[in-house]
Amino acid sequence: MQKSKTIVILITCIVMSGCSLHLVKWSTQEVAWFSCLLLVLTGCMLFAANRVTLERAGAPSSGIGPVLCLAGLFLLIWGSKLNLINAFGSDVPFWDQWGIEGILYPAVLQGKLHPSLLFQPYNEHRPLLTRLLSIMLLKLDGQWDPIVVMVVDSLLYSLILTGFCLVLWRLAGRKNLPVFCIMIGIIGVLHFSWENTLGGMHSCFYFLLGFSVLAIVLLLCSRPFTISWFLGLAATLFGQFSLSTGFVALLAVACVLLLNCISGTQNLKESLWAIVVIIAVAILGYQLVPVSQKFVFERFDLIGSSRVFGNTAAWPFRHWALAAIVWSPFFILIRNQFRAKETSRLAQVLLALGVWALLQAVPIAWYRGSSASRYRDIHAVGLLANLVITFYFCAAHRSLSNNSFWRSGATWLGAAILVICTAMSALHFKESTVMLEKPRLSGIQEVNTASYVLTGDPSSLVGKPLFHIPFYSADFLMSVLTDPVLRRVLPAGIRAPLAIEPAESLGFSPGAIPPGLPTLPHRRVLGSWSADKGLSRSEYLSNPISGSFRWLVFDVAGGGPGISLEILPSGGMAIPINPGGQSGGWKKVVVEAPRAPFRLHASDGSGHDGWLAFSLPRELAGGGYYIRRILSANLFVLAFGMISLFAGLITLPKENLPLHGSDNPIFPEIPQELP
Secondary structure, X not given: OHXXXXXXXXXXXXXXXXXXXXXXXXXXXHHHHHHHHXXXXXXXHHHHXXXXXXXXXXXXXXXXXXXXXXXXXXXXXXHHHHHHHHHHOOOOOOOHHHHHHHXXXXXXXXXXXXXXXXXXXEXXXXXXXXXXHHHHHHHHHOOOOHHHHHHHHHHHHHHHHHHHHHHHHHHOOOOOHHHHHHHHHHHHHOXXXXXXXXXXXXHHHHHHHHHHHHHHHHHHHOXXXXXXXXXXXXXXXXXXXXXXXXXXXXXXXXXXXXXXXXXXOOOHHHHHHHHHHHHHHXXXXXXXXXXXXXXXXXXXXXXXXXXXXXXXXXXOOOOHHHHHHXXXXXXXXXXXXXXXXOOOHHHHHHHHHHHXXXXXXXXXXXXXXXXXXXXXXXXXXXXXXXXXXXXXXXXXXXXXXXXXXXXXXXXXXXXXXXXHHHHHHHXXXXXXXXXXXXXXXXXXXXXHHHHHHHHOOHHHOOOOOOOOOOXXXXXXXXXXXXXXXXXXXXXXXXXXXXXXXXXXXXXXXXXXXXXXXXXXXXXXXXXXXXXXXXXXXXXXXXXXXXXXXXXXXXXXXXXXXXXXXXXXXXXXXXXXXXXXXXXXXXXXXXXXXXXXXXXXXXXXXXXXXXXXXXXXXXXXXXXXXXXXHHHHOHHHHHHHHHHHHHHHHHXXXXXXXXXOOOOOOOOOOOXXXXX
């Protein structure tokens, strides 16, 4: 009775909050409180998932081996993503970021955000959680910085995969952790889903993945209509407010429960109401999909969609005919469920994950017509489920389970494959040509966007080829960039420099650089170079200035003896800016800005032997600076993760693989006709 009252009160509060969405306006403070509420609910889901998986985990493991393995897996995956961001990331917002964050941020910063805007559809999705994450990162850092978002998203992805590994290990009775770590590690370090890593608004895919796995585990491992079971339903709603297919997790669970009832491993009368409620909530989730994006039978192309579905299901292969090979372990497991006297939670979770991945491929085939890189984190779940099933299928045969090579040699062979995959990812070997082209296109987008911010000239954006500007509509992009509130938080790469006026300027002039040095049309550049230098010494001193952020970014070229560039704080020591003594090109220098007003001082006393050129400084927030320091240490994180994982593999206590019979949590009984 008490639980029912609590649920009724909670639902009433949610309904009342929803009714008031149009009556109030929020600033970052209200968004922060709302985010904390959702974070507490997520914590309750994780606590419940931890409890229900521990109940089926078997005897506790001794030693530090499991901790080293899981920590190593997390660092290995995160280091691989950091390496990719460091090599190909750009702080220019791209595509959907302008349509979502570019609209959200001015309203939030002015305290005029209608809460309903957080739930507003964008294409076929309602990315509430992604919007909240973006707003909170803006609040914490103070600046719109896609690099910060990428790193946080990669951290989230690494945590989800590590938690997924922990769940599988526990459901398997705390056995075969090396196998799960290696399989998930290989999937995690490869860059097949590079769009999600390098896209600032793609955390929605990670939220969908995390909450779908959480919902499947809670709904299948909990008794129906308990608190943890209802938290599983809530997890699917969180997934629904990530991407439009969040309700698919409920359909996958319903399919598994029906399979259990048909096969006789579960009582239909006991499961009927749970199935009815799950399907009802799934229908409710589908109703949240925008009407314009729902399934329309008049436009249905059965042959074309089926072919795309086959190609999607066949991933990582590229032909639909190979889908039968990829998914054969899954269908063998389904057949085995009809012959088994009972079914394990691990088998049910793997079946649900397989159904989930197949059902996710349906809207991809229908709405998109092809599977882009951003969808492959979803496909990877189906591949992983089939790999785990294959492992247990092999382990169920006495000829393999009793073989010493199979017990240890196969693990180290998998570890060697993981090392090779990690090396390929770190060296960017055989990567997508589209991804390899991204740095060049990002550089063009930065020049064009920053030029418009600097000059206000529409020709910087209008009439440019596709992907030469970071959004498909130049008019919309200009309307967003003209907002003075948004301009205050623009990323360092495209924001206007500090408004610096000279107090003294002798020999330094705008754009005075050697002919061989590339021009920076999107920066305000001062230089001392002259073809006929008549001054023995050039000097520049600015009026006192102060900034809003902690760090300053300069583009510097030239240098040599007698040349200096420095910041002069009021009442403090001079802060030198080292040009590096090079004259062949520009380099980016980041310097900490004084808290007090300061002057910028440049001096060229090299006579005819040298020159100096520098851009007026752009501001960078403290969070962005330290995130970039973490990015520069990506190889260290990667190496430390690999060392930790291998140390865990070595220190793990030796365990026997599941044998033929009741010890195997997936194949307790193997039909005799199978080889």
